[in-house]
Amino acid sequence: MLVVDDEPLAADWLARCLKDMPGVELVGSAADGDEAMEKIAAERPDLVLLDIQMPGRSGLSVARALENGPEVVFVTAFAEHAPEAFEIEAVDYLLKPVQVDRLAEAVRRARRRREMREAYERVEAAARPQEAPGPETAGYDEELWIRRRDGYVRVRVDQIRRIEAARDYALIHTATKTYILRATMSELAERLDPAKLLRVHRSAFVRPDAVARVERSGRSAMRLHTEDGAAVEVGVSYVKRVSEALGLD
Structure with a gap:
């Protein structure tokens, strides 16, 4: 899991909340959208907790670019971006200050969705015909x-x-x-x-x-x-x- 937030206190709070959650491993953090893209490419996290308003590339811009990337949970102080967030298939949308039980629910939801997608991909791969080289x-x-x-x-x-x-x-x-x-x-x-x-x-x-x-x-x-x-x-x-x-x- 990766935490992306330009506010150090907010990023630290999320990291502390995640520390005691079973089955969760925090692979790092990023302070802006450009660093987030680099860290996602390097670490390949299953889930990204993503702020929206950050220096440079916004959280929404990062999420749109993740065509083959991790699940995304937005963590923000602004409620007005929720419709756009769900249009790009975000798992959840959490408002700051984030409650521990609400964060845990979002993590469980992301895990279920990823497991379902991986199961679908295995079935799809098994059914896909092997094409001859063109x-x-x-x-x-x-x-x-x-x-x-x-x-x-x-x-x-x-x-x-x-x-x-x-x-x-x-x-x-x-x-x-x-x-x-x-x-x-x-x-x-x-x-x-x-x-x-x-x-x-x-x-x-x-x-x-x-x-x-x-x-x-x-x-x-x-x-x-x-x-x-x-x-x-x-x-x-x-x-x-x-x-x-x-x-x-």
Whole structure:
């Protein structure tokens, strides 16, 4: 379980409440939405207790991005976001100050829902026919199948703007969403066409036509600024390859 709250006292209270709950393991905490995405990708918690109003990415934005992620229980001081929270399939919506028995109920509800989903996925996997390899398997992938709460979603490689590593997982960024895929950068390097997604660092891929500006500092330092506002460092050993791919002098 992961606690995400920008208020240290609130995060500490939740951690203390969870400490004595049977079957609950707290794997960490995050203080804002961006850190939450990193921690979720790295720790793979079953449940996230998520504040809504935080610096940077909001809790609602984080939850929308978790296409294949954990169950979400919102913990907030603002009641007006409840309708939107349940539209994105939150398990529960707790108002601060959180009562221990109410938190325990939300945890039990999340556990039941996850068990039901995992049982459904096992049945679905057993019933799914094994397809023969198609023409795409002989070369680079044209699409990635990414697990989500209710099954899988297909993301075409042409939709991907950039990819960043998070241990044994990858954050797949498109124009509208971020997906979490269980794959290493080395695995993706074998599956993805470098003309479409160029590896620029041991922990990053970037779509060449998504690069809006290139920043240079000396001969071996390079940073790519993409159309969506991200800044991606280029590894020293990748500078020559990136320069050639982008047609730089």
